[in-house]
């Protein structure tokens with residue numbers, strides 16, 4: 001039976017599709033399209049009606065579509081080190097014009113099918129059909145895919161009009177993240193990390209386009225100093241000036257206020273959605289929360305996004321009333337997932353969790369997109385509170401708060417090779433909050449975008465260990481309660 005999709009999820013899918021489609025149309029009409037880091041104050045660009053795309057989301061989508069590795073390798077071939085964040089490598093390869101494409105036979109115009117791809121062929125009784133010659137399962141031809149190769153959009157554009165040009169254009173993978181328009185300007189805010197600064201400088205240099213930069217200093221204290229607020233506010237003013245020069249338009253205060261209202265409404269609804277994971281059992285799978293993060297990033301300043309998140313919040317309220325959940329198995333254990341998921345390996349991440357009844361009911365990364373504020377100074381302070389830009393005291397406090405509120409039995413930490421700032425301080429962070437909370441924690445090595453850095457066997461063992469420790473804790477607690 002086909003999975004029913006709730007009105008909120010459908011509305012969010014449409015919002016994101018529309019943002020990508022509008023950017024493609026804008027580009028075709030010769031209008032400006034920008035690329036922005038995910039925690040740049042989107043309200044500024046909204047005030048100028050600019051079409052803006054988000055390379056981090058794009059990279060996550062490319063990785064989830066299994067093209068992360070080939071794009072990372074394309075960046076490495078351009079000279080970028082393989083230790084650089086996988087999102088940055090994918091984005092830099094894309095900015096340089098590299099595209100994951102289906103391999104073509106130019107003579108026939110057909111795609112060249114990879115014989116190892118596809119699912120096993122099953123007979124009418126659902127049994128796998130074995131090839132008598134090889135003794136191995138036969139592949140279902142309907143599910144087989146062409147080889148993936150790297151093509152170059154600039155080479156394609158330079159071809160004379162004709163058959164080859166059309167075929168190579170059409171061979172570029174058709175999903176939206178591989179069809180994102182090239183940038184005319186970039187908006188960068190380093191509240192996420194400092195890799196972002198170099199990544200965007202490189203895009204600006206490669207594409208010869210303006211870079212609008214907002215520098216947010218790392219917060220060594222829990223409170224954001226007034227001098228930092230003044231420093232950042234002055235950069236908002238400079239960014240507005242640069243946007244005025246870029247667009248030839250005056251800053252529209254009304255549009256800015258409208259975007260701020262939308263962004264606040266989206267954030268408030270998003271935070272409510274995150275809070276629904278506090279219910280026991282949770283009305284949704286934590287993996288759904290991961291997926292919706294992309295929606296917050298892509299469109300949080302738009303009315304449609306605020307409306308769609310309101311709908312999603314209502315869907316979850318309904319789930320609570322009806323005792324239903326998007327989690328496809330009974331919830332036995334609840335964990336906090338620390339870090340960004342391994343997008344190319346989502347099914348592998350999910351499998352042992354499902355087998356052991358583990359739901360992710362807390363994610364530090366998700367509420368970090370809930371920027372709520374009432375005025376400009378509060379807006380600046382809100383943008384200072386990103387996971388990698390706050391001190392360890394604040395980080396421990398956030399994690400302990402969310403673990404308690406969302407009633408977790410354990411913690412699963414992704415030591416993400418791509419994300420050095422996050423993984424670097426995690427060992428100490430993990431030591432502190434698990435000691436305070438008295439809950440078990442297991443770490444595994446992986447990568448958000450480059451599948452070469454994920455070891456499934458290690459992950460399975462770590463999840464198994466965590467489940468055993470959570471079980472032992474439960475038994476101990478039940479004994480104490482008797």
Ligand code: SF4
Nearest residue numbers: 085192193195418419
């Ligand atoms: S925060 Fe981590 S994942 Fe995000 S861009 Fe920086 S290094 Fe990459």
